[in-house]
Amino acid sequence: MSRYSKAALQQAYHHCWFVVARSQDISKPKAAVLLGRDLVVFRDKDGQARVTDRYCVHRGGDLAGGEVCDSGVRCPYHGWTFDGGSGKCTGIPALPDASKFPPNAPAIRAYPVIERFAHIWTCLEEPMFDLPNPPEIQNLELDWRAAAPIPMDIGFMAATENFNDMAHFAFVHAGSMGNVSPIVDSMQIHRSGREVSTTIFYPRVEGSEFSSMGDSWMHYHVYAPGLATILYDYGEGGHRYLVDFPSPVGPEKCIVYWGSATCSDFKHGTADDILALETKVFEEDTPIVSKIVPKEVPLDGRVREFSCSADIVTLNYRRAVMDVVDKIQERFGYVQSEAAE
Known part of the structure; x- marks a missing residue:
C-alpha cells in the first residue's frame, strides 16, 4: 500500500490521541467507536476515566450495557468483572475461587486515558506524541x-x-x-x-x-x-x-x-x-x-x-x-x- 493510502493512514492514526466521549457522559458505561474499534468508556468508583474493549472475552457480552464496579466494569451477561486500568479479569461469579479461573488470565484490552478540555482522550497503540496542552x-x-x-x-x-x-x-x-x-x-x-x-x-x-x-x-x-x-x-x-x-x-x-x-x-x-x-x-x-x-x-x-x-x-x-x-x-x-x- 502507498504511504498515504487509507489503510496506511488508519494504521498511523492508531498512534495518535483522539476523543471518545465527553467527561459529563461517562457516569455509566458508554459505547464508542474509534478507527473501527469498539470501545467502552466509563468512570470507575474512584472517579478515574477508563477506556477498554467493548465486548467481554467470555461470551461477547456488551460491556456498554454493564455496570461500574470498584475499579472496573461488570459484564451484563455472566457478571465477569474487568479492571479498567489493566483489563484483567477480577471476578467470575460462577467461580468464586480465583484459583479456578481459566488459564492464561482472561482479559480485555485497556487503553491509556487523558481527560482534558472536558473530554476523554485515548490512543489505540503506543502514542507517538503527547496530547497537546496549548x-x-x-x-x-x-x-x-x-x-x-x-x-x-x-x-x-x-x-x-x-x-x-x-x-x-x-x-x-x-x-x-x-x-x-x-x-x-x-x-x-x-x-x-x-x-x-x-x-x-x-x-x-x-x-x-x-x-x-x-x-x-x-x-x-x-x-x-x-x-x-x-x-x-x-x-x-x-x-x-x-x-x-x-x-x-x-x-x-x-x-x-x-x-x-x-x-x-x-x-x-x-x-x-x-x-x-x-x-x-x-x-x-x-x-x-x-x-x-x-x-x-x-x-x-x-x-x-x-x-x-x-x-x-x-x-x-x-x-x-x-x-x-x-x-x-x-x-x-x-x-x-x-x-x-
Whole structure:
C-alpha cells in the first residue's frame, strides 16, 4: 500500500490521541467507536476515566450495557468483572475461587486515558506524541463547556479543515456571522512539525450574532492530526476559547467533538451564552460539509483539487498531518510500498 493510502493512514492514526466521549457522559458505561474499534468508556468508583474493549472475552457480552464496579466494569451477561486500568479479569461469579479461573488470565484490552478540555482522550497503540496542552491558555482561568457531539459522514481531516477554513464564512455563516467579507487577507503562517498557527484580525460585523463583542484577534493553533483551537482576544473585552477535535470512527466517518470556554476576564456573556452562539455556527456547517466529495482529504493524490492562497492554513495542516504519518511510519517500522492500495 502507498504511504498515504487509507489503510496506511488508519494504521498511523492508531498512534495518535483522539476523543471518545465527553467527561459529563461517562457516569455509566458508554459505547464508542474509534478507527473501527469498539470501545467502552466509563468512570470507575474512584472517579478515574477508563477506556477498554467493548465486548467481554467470555461470551461477547456488551460491556456498554454493564455496570461500574470498584475499579472496573461488570459484564451484563455472566457478571465477569474487568479492571479498567489493566483489563484483567477480577471476578467470575460462577467461580468464586480465583484459583479456578481459566488459564492464561482472561482479559480485555485497556487503553491509556487523558481527560482534558472536558473530554476523554485515548490512543489505540503506543502514542507517538503527547496530547497537546496549548501554551496560550496556560495562564487563563477558563470556564469550559463541552458541546453536543456531531456525527458526520466525512473524514476527520475534512472536518478539521472546515474548522480552520476562513473562505467559507460569507457563504455558510451569513446567519450567525452576518455580512462578513468573502475576502481572505494574506496572513503569516507558522508551521513546525505537527503544529500550524496564524493570527488574523476579525472586525466587528453589523448584524452578526457576535457583533456586540466588537473587533477581535483570532489566534488559530492546529496540532495534527486532529486538534484545532482558536483563542479570541477582544482586548479590554477579554478572551474566549474554541476547540475542535473530530474523532475518526472510520476512514470516512467521524464524530465532531468540540467545546468552548470563556476566560474570567470575558465581558460579553457567560460560557453558556457563547456555547449557544457557537452551536449555531456548527449547525450551519453540518448540512454543507456533510455533502462534500471526496469525503476525506485526499492525501494519496488520487483526487485532483485546485487550491488558492486563501487555503494556506488548510494546506499547511495537510503537510503537518503527512509529517506526523511519516514520523510514525519511521518510528514503528511501517514500510510502505509504492503500489497504491
